[in-house]
Ligand SMILES: Nc1nc2c(ncn2[C@@H]2O[C@H](COP(=O)(O)OP(=O)(O)OP(=O)(O)O)[C@@H](O)[C@H]2O)c(=O)[nH]1
C-alpha cells in the first residue's frame with residue numbers, strides 16, 4: 136500500500152472516531168463486569184484500555200495541531216498537486232516539469248527536487264504508471280523514503296540519564312525563535328515531571344535575559360542569569376554548578392546568535408562546550424539548532440555553518456505556521472542528514488511538537504477538502 140493510502144487510513148477522522156467509540160464501549164463493558172475473580176485482571180485491562188484511549192486522543196490532538204500549523208503549506212503544496220493531477224489525464228514531460236516547479240516552490244530544495252523527479256521518472260516508467268494521481272502518490276512515498284534513515288534512533292525526545300542532568304545548548308541566528316523555543320521545551324519537560332533549569336547565557340542583549348525571565352516566571356521554571364555583557368561561559372558555569380548541586384534533570388542554555396562573525400561564534404561556542412565537558416563530563420549533551428522556516432533556503436545555509444562550527448544533535452524548525460514553504464524540513468534533512476527533533480507551530484507555550492514524519496507528510500501533502 137502507498138503511503139498516502141496508509142496515512143489516510145491511519146489518520147482519517149472517521150476511523151479514529153469509530154475506534155475511539157469502540158474502545159470507550161469496551162471500557163464500559165469492562166466496568167460492567169463484576170465477577171470478583173476477574174476483578175484484578177479487569178482492572179489491569181481497564182487501565183491498559185484507558186491508556187490506549189488517552190494515547191489515541193493525544194495523537195488525535197497532535198494531528199489537529201499539525202494540520203492547523205501546516206495549513207499555509209498544505210494550501211500551497213497539496214492544492215497545487217491536486218490541480219495538477221486534474222489538469223492532466225496522463226502524465227508527460229510537461230507534467231514532471233510542473234511537478235518540479237511545485238517542489239521547488241515548496242522549498243524542498245533544488246538538489247532533493249531533482250533527485251526525487253529523477254526517481255519518480257524511473258519508477259513510473261518501470262511500473263508503467265501514467266495516472267497523475269498515482270504519480271503523486273508515488274511522489275509522497277519517495278519523499279518519505281528519502282527522509283527515513285535506517286539505524287537511526289526513532290525517539291526524538293531529549294534523553295535523560297539516571298544521575299547527571301542532560302545539557303541542552305540552543306543555538307541559532309538572531310530572531311529565529313531561540314528564546315521562545317527554550318520556554319516551550321522547558322514547559323514540555325516540566326510537564327513530564329523533570330526538574331528543569333534555564334541558563335540565560337545570551338548576555339549580549341539585556342532584553343534577551345528579560346524576555347527569558349518573563350517566560351521562566353510564566354512557566355514556573357528556575358533560571359540562572361548573568362550581568363549584561365558578562366562572559367556567557369561564566370554564566371553557564373554558574374548554571375551547571377547549580378544543576379549539579381541541586382539535582383536538576385535538564386539544563387537548557389540560551390546563546391547569542393551572532394553568525395555575522397563565524398570565528399567569534401565558533402570561539403564562543405567551543406568555550407561553552409569546554410565548560411560543559413569540564414563540569415558535566417558524564418552528562419548527555421544535546422546541541423539543537425533553531426531554524427526559522429520562513430527564511431527558506433537561507434536556513435539550510437545557516438544549518439551548514441552551525442554544523443561545521445559546533446556539531447549538532449538535532450534541529451528545531453520554528454514558525455512552520457507562518458510559511459507556505461513547508462518543504463524546508465525535507466531539504467534540511469537531505470542536505471545535512473540531521474534529524475528534525477521538534478517543530479514550532481505557533482507562538483503559544485504549547486505550540487511545540489515532537490517531529491513526526493507521518494503526521495507532517497499527512498498534513499502537508501493531503502488535501503482535506
Ligand atoms: N508564529 C510563530 N512565531 C514564533 C514561533 N517561534 C517563535 N516565534 C516568534 O518569533 C519571534 C522571535 O522569537 P525569539 O524567541 O525572541 O527569537 P530569538 O532567536 O530568541 O531572538 P534573538 O534573541 O533576538 O536572537 C517572537 O515574536 C516569537 O513569538 C513559531 O513557532 N510560530
Ligand SMILES: [Mg+2]
Nearest residue numbers: 313314337343
Ligand atoms: Mg533570544
